[in-house]
Amino acid sequence: MSQSAGEVYLCVSQKKIVSTMKERPLIFITNDDGIQAKGLKELAEVMRLFGDVVVVAPEMAMSGMSNAISVDKPLRAAKVEEEDGYVAYKCSGTPVDCVKLGFNHLVDRLPDFVISGINHGANSSISVVYSGTMGAAIEGCLHGVPSIGFSLCDYSPDADFSKAKMWVARVFQSVVEQGLPPFVCLNVNIPKGSIEGIQVCRQTAGKWVEELEKRTDPHQREYYWLAGYFKNFEPDKEGTDMHALDNQFVSVVPVNVDMTCQETFEQMKTWKF
Amino acid sequence: MSQSAGEVYLCVSQKKIVSTMKERPLIFITNDDGIQAKGLKELAEVMRLFGDVVVVAPEMAMSGMSNAISVDKPLRAAKVEEEDGYVAYKCSGTPVDCVKLGFNHLVDRLPDFVISGINHGANSSISVVYSGTMGAAIEGCLHGVPSIGFSLCDYSPDADFSKAKMWVARVFQSVVEQGLPPFVCLNVNIPKGSIEGIQVCRQTAGKWVEELEKRTDPHQREYYWLAGYFKNFEPDKEGTDMHALDNQFVSVVPVNVDMTCQETFEQMKTWKF
Structure with missing residues (x-):
């Protein structure tokens, strides 16, 4: 059976990972599109080459759930699949709930990595603050675990992840080799189509x-749907994630979970309240 | 009728605000405890001294909703109160939905300020990423509006906001006078009891x-409740918000909605993927 370039690359990557880490890493996977999403299955397929995999993913789609947690309602979890080195659970909560529940009750040791995605649709620019995919990665990071959120710029449920998977492997491998600083995770977006x-x-x-579209229901009552379009304040600006994506490059943004603005912090010291 | 020190201060503050701004400012208020919360009413009372107030708040409690947005369901809004210079709406969505819906359909010009809270309970340290109160402030900030989230370190529904209100006014006034940089909002936490x-x-x-407590329901099925306790990695560290609060000081953290970690960004330029 012949192998594609991607498959060969994955084999080489796997060898490197294994030689880098003392034991087979435990990789915790989640997403915000839900346990049935194609992107999650494709991500699991890549990650199983590198380590033991635990999936804890929302039973329903949880797009736009950000870092939301279920404060007022109980959570449920159920095992849906198990094979050697692989187990998957669905969870009734948000992506962050999945990480918290998984870490506290479904794994027997702290995972070595949290990998979230592959999201169906971009999470570039400020979408990082709304994204459930990134919410889960941020949660992993808050637990001190190197964490990455992956998104493909294609909202289609049957999006083609074949090219994306090789880049998922490459970014993951780089994180294994280089590590990530505490309180920093990665927001990785992968363009649709060819990759430069x-x-x-x-x-x-x-x-x-123009984010909310006003409509009238059959009972003549008004309601609103989230819609709108994104306005880029710095189009064509090199070094930004949207510029990279517009030019068919994978974008990697290091995300700081310490949200303190240091510059403003210094300036505000002179404020008299 | 005699005035408390707080009331006198508020009168002076109001005069300063009026002299600073050309017209009476439009102040947009929201929260995550819902339209009925005491903290919201107390906040509106303070803010009405300084400007015209539009409240758009969730009809239900939305604690822990972070920056979540309603992607898959329609939103409703209804006016619940109107007086001269004051109007309040309830909204079926999250705190961020309230800001988006309000900005797009319920105000006739871009508000001058977004003020969120006063939350019943602390939003210090990493709670900033889970907080619906701060989600709304971050959303205001993303729209280019100076935004502040206020929280009182008291979860009680009938918490005493009397001391907090004076500090809300003082922080607000400082922001009016000094302004805030783009993409930076404030996370303000106020201790319970005396304030130094x-x-x-x-x-x-x-x-x-230990975030999730495992229980068994009457049908012998397992479920989980969010619980746990906070572990401070740097107790007694001066300059942190929790240290300030532990010593009965109001804490003000400037929050950056550009989450890029600049330091890691520079370091990662040498990475070979």
């Missing part, structure tokens, strides 16, 4: 506009 | 541990 390479980026400045 | 003063702080490093 990879760029370390910063979060693009921008915002969503 | 105010400190500009950074986000304390820490995490929640």
Whole structure:
């Protein structure tokens, strides 16, 4: 059976990982599109080459759930699949709930990595703050575990992840080799179609506009749907994640979970309240 | 009728605000405890001294909703109160939905400020990432509006906000006078009980541990409740928000909505993927 370039690369990567770590790593996987999502299955397939995999993913789609946690309702979890070196659970909560529940009750040791995704749709620029995919990665990071969120710029439920998977493996391998600083995780977005390479980026400045569409229901009552479009405040600016993606590069943004603005912190010391 | 020190201060503050701004500011208020919460009413009372107030708050409690947005379901809004210079709406969505819906459909111009809270309970340290109160403030900030989230370190529904209100006014007034940089909002926590003063702080490093309590329901099925306690990684560290609060100081953390970790960004430029 012949192998694609991606498959050969994955084999080489696997060898490197195994030689880097003392034992087979425990890789915790989740997402926000839910346990049935294609992107999750594709991610698990890649990660099983590198280590033992535990999946704890929402039983329902949880897009846009950010770092939300279930404060007022009980959570349920159920095992849905188990094979040698692989176990998958569905959980009734948010992506962050999945990480918390998984870490506290479903794994017997702290995972070596949290990998979230592969999201169906981009999480570049400020979408990092709304994204459940990144919410889960941030949660892993808060637990001191190197964490990465992966997103493919294709919202289709049957999106083609074949090219993306090789880049997932490459980024993962780099994190294994280089490590990540405490309180920093990665937001990785992968363009749809051909891929020119990879760029370390910063979060693009921008915002969503005309975000809610007003409609009238059959009972003549108004309601609103989230819609709108993204306005990039710095189009064509090199070094931003959206510029990388626009030019068919994978974007990698290091995300700081310490949200303190150091510069403003210094300036505010002179404030008289 | 005699006035308390707080009331006198508020009168002076109001005069300063009015002299600083050309017209009466439009102040947008929301929270995550819901439209009925005492903290919201107390906040509105303070803010009405300084400007025209529009409240758009969740109809239900939305604690822990972070920056979550309602992607898959329609939103509703209804006016619940109106007086001269004051209007309040309840909204079926999250705190961030309230800001988006309000900005897009319920106000006739971009508000001058977004003020979120006063939350019943602390949002210090990493709680900033889970907090719906701060989710709303971050959303205001993403729209380019100076935004502040206020929280009182008292979870009680009938918490005493009387001392807190004076500090809300003082912080608000300072923001009016000094402004805030783009993409930076404030996370302000107010201790319960006596208040020694105010400190500009950074986000304390820490995490929640033993977060989910396992229980068995009447049908012998397992379920989990969010619980646990906070572990401070740097107790007694001056300059952190939790240290300030532990010593009865109001903590003010400038929060950066550009989550790029600049230091890691520079380091990662040498990575070979």
